[in-house]
Amino acid sequence: MRNLATQAARLMAICGGLVLTLLIVLICISVVGRSLNGLLHGWIGSVMPGLSAWALDLGVGPINGDFELVEAGVAFAIFAFLPLCQISAGHASVDIFTAKLPMRINRVLQLGIDVIFAIVLISIAYQLYNGMLSKQSYGDTTFLLQFPIWWAYAASLSGAVLTAVIAFYVAGIRAVECLRGEDILSQEPGLDL
Template sequence: MYAVLSRIAERLAAALAIAGGLVLLGIVVLTCISIAGRALVPFDLGIGPIRGIYDMTEIGMAAAIFAFLPWAQLRDAHAKVDLFQALMPGGMNRVLELIFNIAMFAIATVGTYRLYLGMQDKLSYGETTLIAQIPVWQGYAAALVGSVGFVLIAAFCILRSARRVVGLPG
């Protein structure tokens, strides 16, 4: 059962990270097109910058960042201070890893819940971005996808750490 969960977690985290990377590539392409359009304005070709590029960049960056969180959690790539880790016995390090993963799960869960509430708030008020008039709740919804993935991967990491504490492969 653990092997199946491990493969699912790996695929979910990888899919979200790839989606986040594609969003970033899209932002780069849109930015380049907008800059080129801005440079061509003096030639009066009817080409100009993309209206609302800042709004699109802001939403895309938020979605991409949240999409990368599950991969970072699965790979233990979050920043941590390990000044005394080398001095502690292996069993203590495994217990500390379990505590860290429980804390990350709690943070991910609270963050996801608050993001959901924020999305509901923006949806009920019908708030839009200033220039492009994109409904703000859509940005929250895009970030929520990665955030839910973060919660699921953090839960898996608790299982993985607990298995290591009791001496099972993880």
């Protein structure tokens, strides 16, 4: 089960990384297009009006709705990285006070933390699902591109559901660890990958 959860988390993180890479390319193209558009309307337009008009007719300029795509893509990417963060104990932690405690107490504390994480992440996935249904029922669309907003919710929901499932799994493993008195999943970030 752990291998399946880890592989699913990795695959989701790869998807998130690909989306972020595409967003970076999109932003770069849009910024260059916006700069060229300004130049074509500015001094290039006054020096070489024919070239300027030709380039502007080709559509040189910023990508229409780039910020809408970035907003939806970044939301997906955040939720795409959460499953890997959850399965690999990658969340930030401060263990100044717990470092000197016995391992048994640390296991119980980790169980409590992971149960709370599971409850919160399941709640987030549920609320995201409700938000998606709401946006779908009202037919909300983005301003410029007019794509349905619920698409972004649905993409983010895929990562949120996987995170909730993995959080539930991790909490279960932590309960078994407490009962057995041995570590199954590492509590050190990234060691199980």
